[in-house]
Amino acid sequence: MSTPRGGRVLRAAPVTALLLAALLALPALSYAAGQPKPLEVAQRKAINPGLGPAPEDLDRSTPAATWRSFLSLGAKGAFPAAAHCLDLSEVPTDRQFDAGLRTAERLYKVLKALGAREDTVRADTPEGPMVDGTPLNYVVAIRFNRRGMRGEIWLRRTVASGSGEMVSLFTRRTVSSVALWYRVLIRHEKIQSGPLDMGLGAVPPDVNRSTPRDTAKGYQEACRHGDYRRAAFYFDLNAIPEAQQAEAGPRLARRLRIVLERTTWVDPENLSNDPGGLPEPGLGDDDELLTTIELKKTKVKILLHRHFFPDGSWAWVFSRSTVAAIDPLYAQYGFGWLGDRLPAVFFNVVVAGVALWQWTGLAIFLLLAWFVS
Structure with a gap:
């Protein structure tokens, strides 16, 4: 009787060991799952060339510096200068000044509505926070859920490939979201929604x-x-x-x-x-x-x-x-x-300046004419 019982214990031992190992690994797995993932430094040909040269005293060297600079300039109404804190690379160069001015003013009002303070962002090194010795290269300054609107405000380390200038900027995703945030949080607009097609x-x-x-x-x-x-x-x-x-x-x-x-x-x-x-x-x-x-x-x-x-x-x-x-x-x-x-090819293919459908029609006409004659 002792042998079978002992055999069951021996067979169960590996299973018990696996369960124990899994339980011990859970905290580490949970920690890893909650860890922010580093990003590459954002590459741009130039930093907002449509805005002209940035003010010499504008500090964008770290996420915290950019954050403080933006809030300080916004408080003074200096939105042309504050626009230099935004990543406007998705905006055509000839429209960056107007778009930057408008977006900077709106973002400042959104930040104030969210209770932003100068010490909200504390990452005062160029690469931002570190995770296991690896720089994140970004900071999530604010996460919010207001009036049914969820959002995140990011700053990211950005380099100009031409000049090598390295700065922290409000990200393109943040910039493109400002208009919607402004409508909901400042104007208190109700965004129309519903099913589609x-x-x-x-x-x-x-x-x-x-x-x-x-x-x-x-x-x-x-x-x-x-x-x-x-x-x-x-x-x-x-x-x-x-x-x-x-x-x-x-x-x-x-x-x-x-x-x-x-x-x-x-x-x-x-x-x-x-x-x-x-x-x-x-x-x-x-x-x-x-x-x-x-x-x-x-x-x-x-x-x-x-x-x-x-x-x-x-x-x-x-x-x-x-x-x-x-x-x-x-x-x-x-x-x-x-x-x-008719299939699209009849209209897309052009021979000697005449579309294929026209050649086809001409061929049919000639064939009918020959047949009738």
Whole structure:
């Protein structure tokens, strides 16, 4: 009897040892899971060249120095100087001054509303906090959850590859989020949200609508593959009855492609790659201009719009006003009935200045003429 009992003990011993080892490892695993992950130093060709030279007395050498400088300049209303504390690399150079001035003023008001103090950021070394001897190269200055809005305000170590200048700046993600934070926390706006394109069904996993650039690229790629059903997910079809969206969406996606190809070249790289988009004069904070197309005696703006969902997430899609303009634009620039039915290759391929569909029509006409004769 003792042998079987002893055998069970021997067989159980490895299992017990494994359980004990796992229990001992839990604190270490928990610690590792909660550890912030270091980032590389952000690389930029130049630091905000559109702002001109930074003030000589502006200290951006550490996260804490940039934080103190920004709050001090903001308190004086010196927002042109405070803009030098922002990473404006996603903003075209010729627009950095205006965008920087506006964003700096708004960010300062947001920070004051969140109770920011000069000692909120204490990391006073260029690389910021260290984790296991490795520099993080960033600081999360504030995390907040106010009025249903969650956000994080970051500063990151940034280097200009041309000059080698190393500074700490409010990150691009922070800069692109300021407009939305300002609307909710300062203006107390209620952001409209709701479902999108329910008639199309579930959004395919390869549809990326995170930024204006992602949306433009995704739409163009879907069109190149002739996948107009997927391309329709980049549209705001909410003005169309849900039961008609599955049919109308692909047709409109195809028609817009034809209009764009016949009127203007759109390079997605010219669009913002930030989730918050790039504020533009004369447009709403949630709109970004793709291009403008003449329609009779007017000009139609082809806009991307940020649509908010009830959970706080969003998607960049072609705006409702753009979707409503597609059929009138197609009536002027499209190929009518043929354009809705023939494969795209008939319109994309041009030989001797004549589109393939025109060559095909000419061939059919000549064949019929020969047959009749």
